[in-house]
Amino acid sequence: MSSDTLAQTPATAKTPEPADAPRIVPRRRFGQWAAAVAVLVLLGFAVNSVLSNKAFQWDVVAEYFTSDAILRGLWLTLWLTAVVMTLGFALGTLLAAFRLSANPVLRAVAWGYVWLFRSIPILVQLLLWFNIGALYPQVFGVKTVNLLSPVAVAIVGLTLHEAAYAAEVVRGGILSVDRGQIEAAQALGLSPGRRWWRIVLPQAMRSIVPPAANMLIGTLKGTSIVSIIAVNDLLFSAQLVYHRTYQVIPLLMVATLWYAVVTSLLGIGQYYVEKRYARGTERTR
Amino acid sequence: MSVMVDIRSVYKSFGSLDVLKGIDLKVRTGEVTVVLGPSGSGKSTLLRTINHLEKVDRGEISVDGALMGYRRSGNKLHELPEREVLRQRTRIGFVFQNFNLFPHLTVLENVTEAPVSALKRPRKAAEETAHRLLERVGLADKAGAYPRQLSGGQQQRVAIARALALEPRLLLFDEPTSALDPELVGEVLDVIRDLAAQGTTMIVVTHEIAFAREVADTVVFMADGRIVEQGTPEQVLGAPREERTRTFLAKVL
Numbered sequence: 369m370s371s372d373t374l375a376q377t378p379a380t381a382k383t384p385e386p387a388d389a390p391r392i393v394p395r396r397r398f399g400q401w402a403a404a405v406a407v408l409v410l411l412g413f414a415v416n417s418v419l420s421n422k423a424f425q426w427d428v429v430a431e432y433f434t435s436d437a438i439l440r441g442l443w444l445t446l447w448l449t450a451v452v453m454t455l456g457f458a459l460g461t462l463l464a465a466f467r468l469s470a471n472p473v474l475r476a477v478a479w480g481y482v483w484l485f486r487s488i489p490i491l492v493q494l495l496l497w498f499n500i501g502a503l504y505p506q507v508f509g510v511k512t513v514n515l516l517s518p519v520a521v522a523i524v525g526l527t528l529h530e531a532a533y534a535a536e537v538v539r540g541g542i543l544s545v546d547r548g549q550i551e552a553a554q555a556l557g558l559s560p561g562r563r564w565w566r567i568v569l570p571q572a573m574r575s576i577v578p579p580a581a582n583m584l585i586g587t588l589k590g591t592s593i594v595s596i597i598a599v600n601d602l603l604f605s606a607q608l609v610y611h612r613t614y615q616v617i618p619l620l621m622v623a624t625l626w627y628a629v630v631t632s633l634l635g636i637g638q639y640y641v642e643k644r645y646a647r648g649t650e651r652t653r
Numbered sequence: 654m655s656v657m658v659d660i661r662s663v664y665k666s667f668g669s670l671d672v673l674k675g676i677d678l679k680v681r682t683g684e685v686t687v688v689l690g691p692s693g694s695g696k697s698t699l700l701r702t703i704n705h706l707e708k709v710d711r712g713e714i715s716v717d718g719a720l721m722g723y724r725r726s727g728n729k730l731h732e733l734p735e736r737e738v739l740r741q742r743t744r745i746g747f748v749f750q751n752f753n754l755f756p757h758l759t760v761l762e763n764v765t766e767a768p769v770s771a772l773k774r775p776r777k778a779a780e781e782t783a784h785r786l787l788e789r790v791g792l793a794d795k796a797g798a799y800p801r802q803l804s805g806g807q808q809q810r811v812a813i814a815r816a817l818a819l820e821p822r823l824l825l826f827d828e829p830t831s832a833l834d835p836e837l838v839g840e841v842l843d844v845i846r847d848l849a850a851q852g853t854t855m856i857v858v859t860h861e862i863a864f865a866r867e868v869a870d871t872v873v874f875m876a877d878g879r880i881v882e883q884g885t886p887e888q889v890l891g892a893p894r895e896e897r898t899r900t901f902l903a904k905v906l
Contacts, residue, residue: 546753548751548753549755551749552747552749552753554706554739555704555706555742555745555749556742556743556747556766556771556816556819557739557742557743557771557772557819558767558770558771559736559739559771560735562770566766566770567755570757571755571756571757647757648756648759648799648801649756649757649799
């Protein structure tokens with residue numbers, strides 16, 4: 369066969385084998401089969417125990433799953449998550465820019481912020497903001513108690529907390545972009561804003577999206593912590609019902625299932641966002 | 654012939670490492686200057702100071718009569734605001750060793766980015782120019798491809814088209830073939846040779862001695878942050894006066 373015809377052979381066509389070539393027999397993997405069977409049996413027991421245990425009261429779960437009180441709580445959880453993530457990442461991106469700036473004062477401030485807000489447990493922080501009136505009874509002549517409703521406390525506390533983590537996620541993303549990209553953009557005369565929005569950020573997004581999606585899902589469930597300051601989120605709404613009806617387990621199941629549903633939807637969204645930012649990274653040959 | 658690049662006693666150090674120790678160099682309009690020298694001789698740094706990617710510690714550099722990166726006021730050089738530096742850079746094309754194409758943008762978007770965003774050209778006109786330039790570097794059919802779908806030689810040719818899209822007065826090449834597989838070097842050198850034939854003013858840092866001999870009007874040999882000798886290819890490559898140059902050429906030829 370000449371090299372010309374070889375080059376024209378489509379990549380999918382198999383090279384014909386000589387007839388007397390020995391056949392290759394893969395190793396048998398008995399251990400893997402045994403492990404799979406054992407795991408499936410255990411899983412079966414677990415699922416069966418959940419479905420057959422009357423104490424879960426699946427009929428009650430179904431009854432409350434789409435009740436008004438629960439849906440109102442779900443709605444609050446959803447928008448609180450959206451607001452906290454948006455504000456948290458806006459502040460976090462600013463902090464990341466500070467952290468990477470040439471200005472040592474900005475760098476130190478950003479470092480200090482991240483250190484401080486990663487050090488305070490979110491529960492403690494919420495309680496501090498909730499009781500801020502004890503520290504600062506008045507701000508600009510307004511009573512702080514009137515200024516910060518429980519929902520506002522939740523937004524402020526969670527945002528400041530998220531921003532510290534978002535700053536590190538964004539910083540990591542920016543650092544993952546090759547230095548040569550910025551130099552090329554500078555050499556072409558692109559303005560700082562254009563360099564950031566058009567060149568650095570889209571490339572940084574590839575490393576930012578997976579941990580950001582992690583944070584988003586974490587925040588969605590993390591907002592349940594605001595139930596301790598009586599904010600009417602999904603968990604607190606479920607608690608209000610079971611304080612009245614004593615059907616504790618089924619209502620906790622209602623909340624759990626909703627968290628799982630939303631988490632799954634976010635996971636699907638993450639897949640498409642990642643695909644969007646993977647443009648130009650696939651090798652086609 | 655007028656002078657396109659005028660480098661006057663330029664010094665530069667990184668920490669305690671002196672990279673450029675007093676460089677004087679004139680490049681005339683329409684000429685090709687090839688800079689040779691061992692690794693660490695400061696040739697890439699010199700190239701980067703010309704478009705102010707690297708700031709000098711002392712000395713001054715003029716391109717096309719304009720002081721790069723600074724404004725003279727009495728006996729002082731004030732650093733220009735970034736906006737001004739960026740505007741100056743649009744008149745200088747820079748081609749990197751590692752191409753530095755934007756991987757998330759198509760070939761066409763890579764080439765039109767600077768004309769559209771830095772020079773405020775209408776997108777339509779920029780795209781027409783881009784298609785013309787891609788044809789010139791032999792990649793007319795790759796406009797919609799992403800950089801990673803191209804070979805190294807093709808990527809470098811796109812990078813050259815991207816630099817040309819600004820219609821620069823001067824082209825700087827920083828080891829344009831050093832990152833390429835040997836069989837791809839030729840196609841990139843062909844494009845550079847073609848530009849040279851059309852009278853583009855260029856400074857090329859390279860290790861390709863044969864290319865220097867063929868294309869250069871002036872060959873500059875650098876070692877240890879200084880220009881050891883310069884002259885026509887015949888002089889510097891054929892009959893080097895300095896021992897340092899002879900040692901280097903004996904190793905690479």
